[in-house]
Amino acid sequence: MYHAIVFLPLIGFLIAGLGGRAIGSAASEYITSGFLVIAAALSWIAFFSVALGDGQAFTVPVLTFIQVGAMDVDWAFRVDTLTVVMLIVVTTVSALVHIYSIGYMHHDPHRPRFFAYLSLFTFAMLMLVTSDNLVQMFFGWEGVGLASYLLIGFWYKKPSASAAAIKAFVVNRVGDFGFILGIFGVYILFGSVNFDTIFNNTASFIPAAGHGEAAAGAEAAAAHGETVLTFLGYHLDKAAALTVTCLLLFMGAMGKSAQVPLHTWLPDAMEGPTPVSALIHAATMVTAGVFLVARMSPLFELSHTALIVVTLVGAITAIFAATVGLVQNDIKRVIAYSTCSQLGYMFVALGLGFYSAAIFHLFTHAFFKALLFLGSGSVIHAVSDEQDMRKMGGLRKHIPTTYWMMVIGTIALTGVGIPGTIIGTAGFFSKDAIIEGAFVGHNVIAPIAFTLLVIAAMFTSFYSWRLIFMTFHGKPRASADVMHHVHESPMVMLAPLFILAVGALFAGVLFHEFFIGEGYEHFWKSALFTLPDNHILHDFHSVPVWVKLAPFVAMLLGLVTAWYFYIRSPETPKALAEQHRGLYAFLLNKWYFDELYDFLFVRPAKRLGHFLWKKGDGYVIDGFGPDGVSARVVDVTDRVVKLQSGYLYHYAFAMLIGVAALVTWMMLGSSF
Template sequence: MYHAIVFLPLLGFLIAGLFGNSIGAKASEYVTSGFLVVSAVLSWIAFFSVGFGDTEVFTVPVLRFIQSGALDVEWAFRVDTLTVVMLVVVNTVSALVHIYSIGYMHHDPHRPRFFAYLSLFTFAMLMLVTSDNLVQMFFGWEGVGLASYLLIGFWYKKPSANAAAIKAFVVNRVGDFGFALGIFGVFVLFGSVNLGTIFANTAAFMPVAEGGESAAQAEPVLNFLGYQLDHHAALTVVCLLLFMGAMGKSAQVPLHTWLPDAMEGPTPVSALIHAATMVTAGVFMVARLSPLFELSHTALLVVTFIGAFTAFFAATVGLVQNDIKRVIAYSTCSQLGYMFVAIGLGFYSAAIFHLFTHAFFKALLFLGSGSVIHAVSDEQDMRKMGGLRKLIPYTYWMMIIGTLALTGVGIPATILGTAGFFSKDAIIEGAFVGHNAMATIAFAMLVVAAVFTSFYSWRLIFMTFHGKPRASADVMHHVHESPMVMLVPLFILAAGALLAGVIFHEFFIGHDYDHFWKGALFTLPENHILHDFHEVPLWVKLSPFAAMLLGLGVAYQFYIRSPETPKQLAAQHRGLYAFLLNKWYFDELYDFLFVNPAKRLGRFLWKTGDGAIIDGLGPDGISARVVDVTNRVVKLQSGYLYHYAFAMLIGVAALVTWMMLGNSF
C-alpha cells in the first residue's frame, strides 16, 4: 500500500511528462488526477490504521541507496503517526488541486506539462515525509525545490514569473546550505543519518543531572568555524543549522521574501505548494527531529523568537496588500510562524495539528481566490472587485468558511468552532504557559497577529464581495460562477475547515494524545505544556476570540460603513503605510546588501576578468596578434617581380650572414 501511495504520483508524472503530447491534455489530466485520488484514499486508510490502531513505527524497505564506508543509506519509508498525518495532508490537497486544475487550466495549451509538474512535486513531497534517513529527506527536500521552481515559472514567457521562480530557488538554496551542513553535523555526532539510529543515541546528549553534564559531555566533539564544541554546544549548532533549512522552506524571516512573489504561478500552484504542502516541510522536519531539538534549549528559544516575529511581521504586511493572492500568501507566512512558536515551546503536537487544519482552510482560501480570479477575467486587484456576493454565491460562502476557520471563530471552552479555533487557540494558550524565555513575548505577538489576521481576512471578504462593483461594466457582465469541477474541491475542503478541529483535536492535543501519537513526537519528562495549556485562565482563552471580534469590527467599520476611512488613514500616515506596503523594505535591503553587489561583482568579473584579461590576453588576444602579423605579411604579396626579387636577396643575405657568423656564437 505504501509503495502505491508514494509511487503513483511518480507514475503519473512520467506518463504526462513523457507521453502527454501523444495522449493529449484530457488523458494527462485524468491519469494524473486519478492516480492522486487513489493515493489520497490509501493515505486516509493508512491514517486510520496507524493513528487509531496499535501499530507503532515501522519501516517499509524499497532498495539499497548509498553504501560508502560508515555511510549506509537505505531507501525506505518510515511509517508512524507523523508520517500518515503528512500523507493525508499532501495527497488530499494535491488530489483536490489536480481536480480543480482541470477546470481552472482548461484554456492553457500546456496542460500535460502542468499536470506532470504537479505530480512530480507531490512525489518529491511524499519522499520527504516518508524518509527514514536524512539523506532521503534531503533528496525529497531538493526535489520539492525543483518542482516549485518549475511550477512558479510555469508561465515562463512572463518576466515576472521567471524572476519569481529564480528568487524562490535562490532564497531556498540559502536555507538548504544550512540544512546540508546540519546533516553533516548529525553524521559527525551520531555516525549515522538513519533516524532510528539517531534517536536511539540521543541519550548521550542528555544532562546527567539538572543543570549539569558529565565529563564525557564536556569533551569537544565537533569543530565548527575553528571552534571546538562540546556535546551541548555541538547539538545546538547542528539544530540551528537544520532550522536554517526550515526557515528557507517554510518562509520564516529573514528567508521569507520568496513566498509572496511565488504567487506569479497559477493559483492551483499557490494552493498546493504555498498553502498546504511545501511550506510546511520545514515544520515537519523540525517536528520529526524533535528528539534533537528538545535537548537544545537555545535552539528552541531561537525557533520561538523567529516564529513569533514572523507571525507578527507577516500579519502587519497583510493589512495593506491589494492583490487577493498576496493577502493570503502573507497569511500563510504568518500562520507558519504560529507553528514554529509551538515547536519552540516544545508543543510539537499543536504545531502539527495547526499544520493539519491549516491545510484545509488555506487551500480553500487559495482555490476560492482562484475561483474569484476566474470569474472576473483574471483580475487579482481587490480594488477592482466588489459586489460579487450575489454573482458567485458558492465561491462567496466557501471563502466565508475559509475565513471563519482562519480567524478561529468558535465559542471558547466548548467544542463548537472551526478548525483554526482549536489549533491556533491552542498555540496561543501554549505560549502563555510556556517555560521558554521567549514565551511571554510570543504570546503577546501572537495575540496581536490574531487581531491583524482577522482584520485583513475580513477586509478581503468585504473588498471582494461586498459594496458597489468597482470593475468595468464589461468585466461585470462576464462574471460567472465556476464549474462544478472547481467547486467540488472547494466543498470538500470546506468540510475539513469546519470539522477537522472538532473531530481530531482530542487525538492531536487532547486526552487521546498518547494513543494517537505513540511516541512519534518526543518530549522530555519535564515538558508539561500539553497539560498546562488546558489550565490557562479564562481571559487567556478569550483573548483569541476577542482578537477575532476586534479585527472583524474594525474591518466592517473601514470597508462597509466608512470606505473612505482607510484612504484617509493612509494619507495621514504615509510613512507607515509605505513601510507596510513595501513589506518593511526587506527586498530593497537585500537588493542593497546582496543582489546589487553580486551583480556588480559579476559584471566586473565578466567585463574585466573574463573579457579584458582572460579573453583579451588569452584566445582573443593571441588571435588578434596573429591577425595583425598576417595583415602585415600579406602586404608583401604585392604582385611586382622586383619586390619578390628584393625579398629573395634579403633572404640570401640573411642566410649567408648566418653561415659566416653562426659558428662564432
C-alpha cells in the same frame, strides 16, 4: 500500499510529461488526477490503521541507495503517525488541486505539462515526508524546490513569473545550504544519517537536569568538555555542537517555510497559477520546514538555545506577516502573507516543545488555507483574471457558492468558536492551543510570543474579513463589461471547495483529542519526542479564563474593525492612509525587505558579476588568453601578407636578404 502512495504520482508525471502530446490534454488530466485520488484514499487507510488504530511504527524497504565506507543509506519509507498525517495532508490537497485544475486551467494549451509538474511536486513531497534518513529527506527537499520552480514559473513567457521562480529557487538555496551543513553535523555527531540510529544515540546528549535554568547550567558546565565539532574556527563540545547542528537544520526549515528573513520568495510566488498557490503555499511545500523540526524533535528537545531561536523567529514572522497583510490589495498576496503568519504560529509551537500542536495546526491549516486559495481562484476566474480587490466588490450575489466557501475558510482561519467548549472551527482548536501553550511556555521568549500571537490573531481577523468585505460586499467597482461576464465556477472547481470546507469546519473538533488531548499517547505513540520535564501538553489545559478568551476577543476586534472600515465607513481607510503615509508605505512595501536585500545583496552581486565579466573574463582571461593570442597571430599574418606584393623586384630583394642572412650564419655561426 505505501509504494503505491509514493510512486503513483511519479507514474502520472512520467505519463503526462513524456506522453502528454500523444495522449492529449484530457487524458493527462484524468490519469494524473485519478492516480492522486487513489493515493489519497490509500493515505487515509494508512492514517486510520497507523494513527487511529493499533498499528506501530515500521519501515518499508525500497532499495539500497548509497554505500560509501561506513556510510550506509537505504531508500526506505518510515511509517509512523507523523508520516501518515503528512501523507493525508499532501495527497488529499494535491488530489483536490488536480481536480480543481481541470476546470481552472481549461483554456491553457499546456495542460499536460502543468499536470505533470503537479504530480512531480507531489512525488517529491511524498519522498520528503516518508524519508527514513536525512539524505533521502534532502533528495525530496530538493525535488520539491525544483518542482516549485517549474510550477511558479509555469507561465515562463511572463517576466514577473520567471523572476518569481528564480527568486524562490535562489532564496531556498540559502536555507538549503544550512540544511546540508546540518546533515553533515548530524553525521559527525552520530556517525549516521538514519533516523533510528540518530534517535537511539541521543541519550549521551540528554542533560541530567532537563530544561530551564538547570538545563542552561548543564550546558554551561559542559562548555569545557571534549571538542566534537569544529565550525567556523570554533571548537565545540557536545552541547554546543548539538545546538549549532539544530540551528543549521532550522536554517533549512526557515527557507522552505518562509520564515523571516528568508520569507521574501513566498508572496512573489503568487505569480504562478492559483492551483499552484494552493498546493505549494497552503498545505505542502511551506510545511516541509515544520515537518523537519518535528521529525528531528529528539535533537531539538535537547537544545534549549535552539528552541529559543525557533520560538523567536516564529513569533517575529507571525507578527511581521500579519502587519503586512493588513494593507495588501492583491487577493492572493493577502492569503500568502496569512500563510506566512500561520507558519510563524507553528514554529512558535515547535520552539515551545509543543510539537503536537504545531502538527495539529499544520493539519487544520491545510484545509482552510487550501480552501481560501482555491476560493480566490474561483473569484479570479469569475472576474476575468483580475486580482486587485480594489476593482472587485459586490460579487456576493453573482457567485454565492464561492462567497460562502470563502466565508467558511475565513471563520476557520480566524478561529471562530466558543472558548471552553467544543464548538468551533478548525483554526479555533489548533491556533488557540498554540496561543495558550505560549502562555505556559518555559523558555524566555514565551511571554513575548504569547503577546505577539494574540496581536497577530487580531490582525489576521482584520485582513481576512477585509478581504471578504472588499471582494464580495459593497458596490461593484469592476467595469460594466467585467461585471457582465461574472459567473460562478463549474462544478469541477466547486466540488473540491466543498470537501475542503468540511475539513475547515470539522477537522478541529474531530481530531483535537488525538493531536493534543487525552488520546495523545495512543495517537502519536513514539513519533514525537519530549523530555520528561516538558509538561506543556498538560499545562496548556489549565490556563486562566482570560487567556482562553484573549484570541476570541482579538478575533472579534479584528472583525468589528474591518466591518466598520469597509462596510460602515469606507472612507476611513483612505483617510488613515493619508494621515499616516509613512506607516502605510512601510507596510505596503513589506517593511522594505526586498529593497534592503536589493541594496545589500542583489546590486553588489550584479556589480561584482559585471566587473568579473568585463575585466576579469573579458580583459584579463580572454585578452591575454585566446583572444590575445589570436589577435597577435592576426597581426603577424597581416604583416607577412604584405610581403606578397606581386612585384618581381620585391621577391628578388627578399631572396638577396635571405642569401645574405644564410652567408652570415655560415661565416659566424660555424665558429660557435
